[in-house]
Amino acid sequence: MTASARTWTYDVLAMGRSCIDLYAHQTGVPITAVTSYDAYVGGCPTNVIVGSSRLGLKTVLLTAVGDDQVADHVLHFLRRERVETRFIPRKEGRRTSAVIVTIRPPDDFPLTFYRDNCADDALTIADVERSPIDESRVVFLTGTGMSREPSRTATLWAAEKSRRHGASVVLDIDYRPVLWPDAATFGSAVRTLARMADVVIGTEQEVEAAANQLDPAAACRVMLELGPAAVVLKRGAAGATIWQQGYPRIDVPPFGVDVLNTLGAGDAFASGFLYGYLNDWPLERAARLGNASGAIVAGRHGCSISMPTFDEIETFVADRGGW
Numbered sequence: 332m333t334a335s336a337r338t339w340t341y342d343v344l345a346m347g348r349s350c351i352d353l354y355a356h357q358t359g360v361p362i363t364a365v366t367s368y369d370a371y372v373g374g375c376p377t378n379v380i381v382g383s384s385r386l387g388l389k390t391v392l393l394t395a396v397g398d399d400q401v402a403d404h405v406l407h408f409l410r411r412e413r414v415e416t417r418f419i420p421r422k423e424g425r426r427t428s429a430v431i432v433t434i435r436p437p438d439d440f441p442l443t444f445y446r447d448n449c450a451d452d453a454l455t456i457a458d459v460e461r462s463p464i465d466e467s468r469v470v471f472l473t474g475t476g477m478s479r480e481p482s483r484t485a486t487l488w489a490a491e492k493s494r495r496h497g498a499s500v501v502l503d504i505d506y507r508p509v510l511w512p513d514a515a516t517f518g519s520a521v522r523t524l525a526r527m528a529d530v531v532i533g534t535e536q537e538v539e540a541a542a543n544q545l546d547p548a549a550a551c552r553v554m555l556e557l558g559p560a561a562v563v564l565k566r567g568a569a570g571a572t573i574w575q576q577g578y579p580r581i582d583v584p585p586f587g588v589d590v591l592n593t594l595g596a597g598d599a600f601a602s603g604f605l606y607g608y609l610n611d612w613p614l615e616r617a618a619r620l621g622n623a624s625g626a627i628v629a630g631r632h633g634c635s636i637s638m639p640t641f642d643e644i645e646t647f648v649a650d651r652g653g654w
Contacts, residue, residue, distance in 0.1 A: 382602025595634030
């Protein structure tokens with residue numbers, strides 16, 4: 332499914348949201364009881380590209396940061412993680428975005444986004460043109476990239492250019508309701524992008540919103556009709572399900588873990604899945620690796636900072652009976 336016949340400079344280029352994540356240091360309490368925070372780097376495509384780099388893939392990130400010290404923090408972390416940052420513009424007059432998170436396991440993780448005038452919403456076609464999309468085997472895009480202009484047009488152009496150069500487009504739905512006026516607007520935008528995707532990844536709720544359906548199976552069928560070869564459904568503690576046109580669904584079993592914070596688990600799943608996808612594994616095996624990566628991160632505090640290496644995943648899987 333991936334374009335493996337030619338030589339590529341990068342395995343994965345991810346485009347879109349980046350931020351500083353302020354995670355409550357105290358867990359299991361409301362924000363009124365929080366007295367300190369841990370500062371991490373976050374944002375769906377940023378988490379995924381860090382996870383991919385830790386798995387040994389050659390990675391590049393196309394985001395935008397502000398002309399501020401938060402940008403320094405983000406860029407320093409990415410360079411330390413061996414993610415190529417040469418193509419990340421600083422947007423004058425814009426701010427690097429932020430998210431505040433409280434952690435109340437097993438299933439309550441309130442998020443507060445600070446994205447007014449944020450830099451990555453200002454990504455343009457010119458930024459895409461300066462990036463190495465034509466040198467990247469997989470281009471990873473997100474639905475959030477469609478939430479504002481000029482990022483929306485830039486994201487569509489990135490997908491179009493990727494297909495023109497023979498790269499695979501992987502779309503993470505990444506539905507954040509607070510960033511959209513309503514679900515219908517989101518669905519219309521993400522379906523437009525899905526028409527240029529080879530693989531679509533999302534949770535049951537995200538796929539339902541994207542397809543304007545109230546049933547995940549029906550939603551997956553709608554998304555497949557738009558043209559992707561596969562829809563990969565992230566189901567948390569239930570594992571994952573792969574939908575392909577003309578084939579029966581494949582349920583991929585999960586790995587059990589004591590949950591601390593699920594917020595980075597989906598992005599860890601995506602990075603693990605991308606590793607298998609780029610190595611031309613069967614999608615079921617790629618999703619199984621994604622499940623293991625996601626389970627590891629669900630037991631840790633942060634997102635990008637918690638992404639596992641391949642050796643960590645192998646040890647984790649071996650301790651649970653193997654693949």
